[in-house]
Amino acid sequence: MKAIPVRHYGRWIGAAAVVALLALLVAAFANADVSWTVVGDYLTHETILTGAWNTLQITIYSMLLGVVLGTVLAIMRLSSNPVLSGVAWGYIWFFRGTPVLVQLFLWYNLALIFPVVNLGFWSEDMNTVMTPFLAALLGLGLNEAAYMAEISRAGIQSVDRGQTEAAHALGMSPSRTMRRIVLPQAMRVIIPPTGNEFINMLKTSSLAYAIQYQELFLAGRNISSRTLAVMEMLIVVSIVYLLLTTVFSIGQYYLERHFARGSDNAPRPESPLTRLRAQLTAFRVRTTVGREKV
Known part of the structure; x- marks a missing residue:
C-alpha cells in the first residue's frame, strides 16, 4: 500500500499569517x-564597547559571588544546625523579597548610615569605598546568591542519599x-538554571545605570x-x-552537554550547528526530489 500523507492546510495558513x-x-x-546609518556607526563606538565590557565585568563578578555564596547558603539551609539553617532562610527571604533596584540604592547610599568604614587598623570614608562598581557588585551578587541558594539546594537534594551513605561508609x-x-553529580541539575540566571543577570545589570555605573x-x-538619537541608541543597545x-x-x-555526559545511555544531543546543517541538507534533498518529480 502506498501511504499518502494527510495535508495540513491549517499549518500552511498559520505559517503564511506569521x-x-x-x-x-x-x-x-x-x-x-x-x-x-547612525545605528551602524555606533555599534562599534568606543563608548558602547566600553559599556559592553563593563556590563560583562559586573555580570561575571556578580555571578561568581552569587554562585559561591549561594552554594554556601544551600549547604547551610540543609544543615541540621537550626542556627545555620535559620540564618540561610532569613537571607533568602530578605533578598528574594526586595527588588534589586532597591538593594542597589541601599548599598550606594550606605554612607547615610555608616559615614566611615572603621576596621580598627584601617579607616576610610564610606563615599570613597562604596564606588558605583562595588555597590553594583554587592547589590547584584548578594541578590543572585539568594536565587542560587535555592538552585543549589535543589541540585544537592536531587542526588540519591545512598551516594552520601556509601561515601560515609568508606570513611569520607x-x-x-x-x-x-x-556536588559533581548535582551539577547536571544546577547548570541549566544557572546558565539562565547568568543570562538574566546580563540583562539585570542594566539597572546599575541608576547608581551611575558606566554599563551598556x-x-x-x-x-x-x-546626539538626540534616542531610538537609534536604544536599538544599538538592544543589538x-x-x-x-x-x-x-x-x-x-x-556546558550542559559536558555535564550531562554519562547521565544515561542515550546519545548526547546534537549541537545547534549540527542541527542547522541537517535542516539545510534535508531542505536541499526535498527541493531536489520535488524538481525530479516535476
Whole structure:
C-alpha cells in the first residue's frame, strides 16, 4: 500500500499569517523615522564597547559571588544546625523579597548610615569605598546568591542519599563527600538554571545605570543625550545585548552537554550547528526530489 500523507492546510495558513506579520513588522521599522546609518556607526563606538565590557565585568563578578555564596547558603539551609539553617532562610527571604533596584540604592547610599568604614587598623570614608562598581557588585551578587541558594539546594537534594551513605561508609568526611561525591553529580541539575540566571543577570545589570555605573545602557543613554538619537541608541543597545546573550546561550548549551555526559545511555544531543546543517541538507534533498518529480 502506498501511504499518502494527510495535508495540513491549517499549518500552511498559520505559517503564511506569521510570515505576513513579520514582513509588516520589518517594513514598519524599515520605513520608520530611524537613521540606520547612525545605528551602524555606533555599534562599534568606543563608548558602547566600553559599556559592553563593563556590563560583562559586573555580570561575571556578580555571578561568581552569587554562585559561591549561594552554594554556601544551600549547604547551610540543609544543615541540621537550626542556627545555620535559620540564618540561610532569613537571607533568602530578605533578598528574594526586595527588588534589586532597591538593594542597589541601599548599598550606594550606605554612607547615610555608616559615614566611615572603621576596621580598627584601617579607616576610610564610606563615599570613597562604596564606588558605583562595588555597590553594583554587592547589590547584584548578594541578590543572585539568594536565587542560587535555592538552585543549589535543589541540585544537592536531587542526588540519591545512598551516594552520601556509601561515601560515609568508606570513611569520607561530610565536607569531602559534598565536594567529591554530591556536588559533581548535582551539577547536571544546577547548570541549566544557572546558565539562565547568568543570562538574566546580563540583562539585570542594566539597572546599575541608576547608581551611575558606566554599563551598556548608561553608555547608550549618555550618547543619546548628546546626539538626540534616542531610538537609534536604544536599538544599538538592544543589538549588543542580543549578541551577548546569544554567545552565552551557545556556551550554556555546550556546558550542559559536558555535564550531562554519562547521565544515561542515550546519545548526547546534537549541537545547534549540527542541527542547522541537517535542516539545510534535508531542505536541499526535498527541493531536489520535488524538481525530479516535476
